[in-house]
Amino acid sequence: MLTILIDGIAYGMLLFVLACGLSVTLGLMNFINLAHGAFAMAGGYVAVVLVNRVGLSFWLALPLAFVIPAIIGAMMERTLYRHLYARSHLDQVLFTVGLVFMSVAAVDYTMGSQQVFVQLPAMLQGQFSFQGVGVGRYRLLIIVVCGVLAVALQAILVRTHFGSRLRAAVDDARTARGLGINVNAVFALTFAVGSGLAGLGGALGAEILGLDPQFPLKFMIYFLIVVAVGGTSSVTGPLLASLFLGIGDVAGKYYVPKLGAFAIYTIMIAVLIWRPYGLLSRHRGR
Amino acid sequence: MNRADSAGLASRVAQHLARRARWRAPEILFWLAAAATLFALPGKHLILAEIAILGLFALSLDLLLGYAGIISLGHAAFFGFGAYAAGLFSKHGLIAEPVLALLAAGAIAAALGFATSFLVLRGSDLTRLMVTLGVALVLRELANRFDGLTGGADGLQGVVMAPVLGRFAFDIGGHVGYAYSLAVLFVLFLVARRIVHSPFGLALGSLKGNPLRAAAIGIPVNGRLVGIYTFAAGYAGIAGALLTQVTQFCSLDVFSFERSADLLVVLILGGTGYLYGGLIGAVLFKLMQDWLAAMTPQYWQFWVGLVLVAVVLVGRERMTAWTGVIRGSSGAR
Numbered sequence: 013m014l015t016i017l018i019d020g021i022a023y024g025m026l027l028f029v030l031a032c033g034l035s036v037t038l039g040l041m042n043f044i045n046l047a048h049g050a051f052a053m054a055g056g057y058v059a060v061v062l063v064n065r066v067g068l069s070f071w072l073a074l075p076l077a078f079v080i081p082a083i084i085g086a087m088m089e090r091t092l093y094r095h096l097y098a099r100s101h102l103d104q105v106l107f108t109v110g111l112v113f114m115s116v117a118a119v120d121y122t123m124g125s126q127q128v129f130v131q132l133p134a135m136l137q138g139q140f141s142f143q144g145v146g147v148g149r150y151r152l153l154i155i156v157v158c159g160v161l162a163v164a165l166q167a168i169l170v171r172t173h174f175g176s177r178l179r180a181a182v183d184d185a186r187t188a189r190g191l192g193i194n195v196n197a198v199f200a201l202t203f204a205v206g207s208g209l210a211g212l213g214g215a216l217g218a219e220i221l222g223l224d225p226q227f228p229l230k231f232m233i234y235f236l237i238v239v240a241v242g243g244t245s246s247v248t249g250p251l252l253a254s255l256f257l258g259i260g261d262v263a264g265k266y267y268v269p270k271l272g273a274f275a276i277y278t279i280m281i282a283v284l285i286w287r288p289y290g291l292l293s294r295h296r297g298r
Numbered sequence: 299m300n301r302a303d304s305a306g307l308a309s310r311v312a313q314h315l316a317r318r319a320r321w322r323a324p325e326i327l328f329w330l331a332a333a334a335t336l337f338a339l340p341g342k343h344l345i346l347a348e349i350a351i352l353g354l355f356a357l358s359l360d361l362l363l364g365y366a367g368i369i370s371l372g373h374a375a376f377f378g379f380g381a382y383a384a385g386l387f388s389k390h391g392l393i394a395e396p397v398l399a400l401l402a403a404g405a406i407a408a409a410l411g412f413a414t415s416f417l418v419l420r421g422s423d424l425t426r427l428m429v430t431l432g433v434a435l436v437l438r439e440l441a442n443r444f445d446g447l448t449g450g451a452d453g454l455q456g457v458v459m460a461p462v463l464g465r466f467a468f469d470i471g472g473h474v475g476y477a478y479s480l481a482v483l484f485v486l487f488l489v490a491r492r493i494v495h496s497p498f499g500l501a502l503g504s505l506k507g508n509p510l511r512a513a514a515i516g517i518p519v520n521g522r523l524v525g526i527y528t529f530a531a532g533y534a535g536i537a538g539a540l541l542t543q544v545t546q547f548c549s550l551d552v553f554s555f556e557r558s559a560d561l562l563v564v565l566i567l568g569g570t571g572y573l574y575g576g577l578i579g580a581v582l583f584k585l586m587q588d589w590l591a592a593m594t595p596q597y598w599q600f601w602v603g604l605v606l607v608a609v610v611l612v613g614r615e616r617m618t619a620w621t622g623v624i625r626g627s628s629g630a631r
Contacts, residue, residue: 038424092607095611101424103610105369105427106563106566106606107610109562109603109606110602110603110604110605110610111603111607112603113559113600113606114600114603114607116600116603117600118600120596120597233428233432236424236427237428239424240424240428273435273439274436274439274443277432277435277436277439278436280428280432281417284425284429285417285420285429288420288422288425
């Protein structure tokens, strides 16, 4: 029972790190980026290549799994995405779905279509027992890393100058521009960090979520659930939504396997009907 | 305004509407060409039937997207629902005659569309995307779970179709299948054309432009949206049923996200909001698929993605400007 809870929390934490960048892009620029999972996949494959083929240590590969997708994200933002902020949601959906298709096929071509795993260092393998509860070492690592990230993000958002500019831009981009905040620069930086976090999540999650070229399509709906249910105006909303989704999904698959993902989708639709702009949203969506 | 003036205005409006609804020469040519393929390309009837079905499916999305402005990522939900309905009808001998089964499948899909339309009325574009996507995923899970009824991941097997109208049996070359699909497409196209040129269709156009103003001049926005959603769902259901009937098979794939996404590609290739977009897009899409899949079968999705990205960056209006020939005067306005 507790093992399931811990698995669920680890899973939820991963989803949070994967999806929190998306929640900011959606909230800040009102931009529907369905290709977010592609950055996560990029991070996952960076880790796989570095650890399995180059032989780099897992601990060194993780920061690189953040940095490389962040650079890719920043470049894509400057060259492609920024043309689409003012366009209709339909154009944004079409464009990002196109990117997803391209990334899926490109990774399939370069890396093969089979599922891959990152070779974990020995100290992260296996379980240890804590007061009679079996805890996977790797899952504990995920909870710690993602927990620290969540706290750090919250601190940056609430305490720093950059955080206050970001919040101002999310709440009302036009007024923020009027106050002299360079919203585009704030956004570009946030986009890069969000892509990097997705990459880190992809690298950490390769072991648990499974990594293959279909990753962006398989998990797109999960990211969207986190953002749509959690709302876009805080760190806590997506965090709660991810934990809820992670625990619900793990418990659902364990106790009623026949139901599969059915329960999650139904709950999501119910929540969206009840609160169309997210569970914790302060303002009506735009 | 006195009575004579308002009568004059009414007649001018009626004239304008009649002019918009008039058949233009390129449209007639389009359908003559389609009819000619029945005799001119007998070897291609299998793929032409696929094109006709895809065209019908895209037509149904065009009604939603092009006329009512609703973005759906889960239109395959209704397609798949109709496909399984038609398969089950014939497998269990409930409705043996294909045309009747088609209508019944369409009606069932429309009922599902009516039930889920209320979910789509609320919220932003993102919520709509999620809900439409979610409905398709839920249906796929259901079809997978009730494998006793649907055959689960193996697909629905043992579908044997009775002759159309009791006279025309389906043949291996797909000739009857194509003629049947094309006939259904043509009839449903006529109905859709009539509807978008009716006051109902004009109301849709106005609420797509600005829902607040549409409501202010007395258009029941939600009622119109429910109406078109139900109607489009019925069309998608009929398209799915056609696919099952022509291929005599039906699998979980009918609900897939890729199907909904491909459908958007089809519609974007042809252009939205003038009914022919889906049909032209279906022809282009299948030709492209045929050509590209022959070169790089495994990575064909890459090129679909590239086309999407390119179309959006170049601008959808510019890409489909040439379709103004068929749009006629209404496109220029």
